[in-house]
Amino acid sequence: MVRAAHREQSEIITEYVNLPDVPARSRLSKAGEETPAAAGRKLFRLVAVSFGLLCILQVILNISLRFALYKKTSGIEIFCNNMSETDELRKLADHYFQQGWIYMRPSLYYISSTRKTWKDSRKDCLQRGADLVxxxxxxxxxxxRMFHKLMWIGLTEGGRKGEWQWVDGTPLTTSYWGPGEPNDFEGKTEDCVEIKFHDNKNSWNDIPCDDLNFWICEKKVTL
Incomplete structure (x- = not known):
């Protein structure tokens, strides 16, 4: 009986010692694959990373769409390239950008989508807290010149013939008149100035102030 009892006890101990490691085996399936719990954790991490990448791509897409038009011209720092100056400037420019303005240091610019006389164009700029460029x-x-429009600028002939001045009252010093301009073409009174987008850098042209044109406003940024 002692031997039998001893043998029975040994068998019990052996069975206990050889019990499977339940926590360890619970991690893998019989085929060596991960359990649903482990796979779920990996899936969660994958979804989190994918969501983060999606957000980054969305931001890049939004910025690209905003500035696609203005990045066509090389050598000119425009809006997004100049937005690292201050947080206040970023907020200010973003506010004006939503209203159709463009930033190029140190000013904001508004390009019209309709045509008006020089006087009415300037009136629109003044109502926007700006003036003709x-x-x-x-x-x-x-x-x-990069906007490919004929646009009014803030230059007119003063009280005397041949004396040109800007809308802020300062006289013209550096000019970019086109060939043969200004000329009062065909005897017309051409006291206002438009800018052309020809390949020639010198692209100003004097025309009658009552002609209809697009226009460009300028607002100096001061912080």
């Missing part, structure tokens, strides 16, 4: 650099001249 004053072109005082070669960079700004190139920038205004």
């Amino acid at each position: 004053i072109i005082d650099s070669e960079e700004e001249q190139d920038f205004t």
Whole structure:
């Protein structure tokens, strides 16, 4: 009986020792594959990463759509390239961007989608807290030509013939007149100036102020 009892006890111990590692085996299926729980955790991580990438792609897409038009011209820093200056400037430019403005240091610009006389065009700019553009650099001249429109600029002939001045009262010093301009073509009174988009950098043209044209407003940014 002692032997029998001893043998029975040994068998019980052996069975206990050889019990399967339940936690370890629960991680894998019989075929060595992950259990649904482990696969679920991996799926959750994959979904989280995918969602993050989707958000990044959405931001890139939004920015690309906004600035696709203005990145066509090389060598000109426009809106998004200049938005690293200050948080206040970013907020300000974004506010104006929603209203159709474009930023090129140090000004905001609005390009009309309709035609008006020079006087009415300036009135529209003033109502927007701006004025017709004053072109005082070669960079700004190139920038205004990139929109491929005939547009009023803030230059008119003063009280005396041949004296041109900007809307802020300053006299014209550096000009970009087209060949043979200004000329009062065919004896007309041409006291207002439009900008053309020809390949020639010198693209200003004097025309009658009552002609209908697109226009470009300029608003200086001061922070």
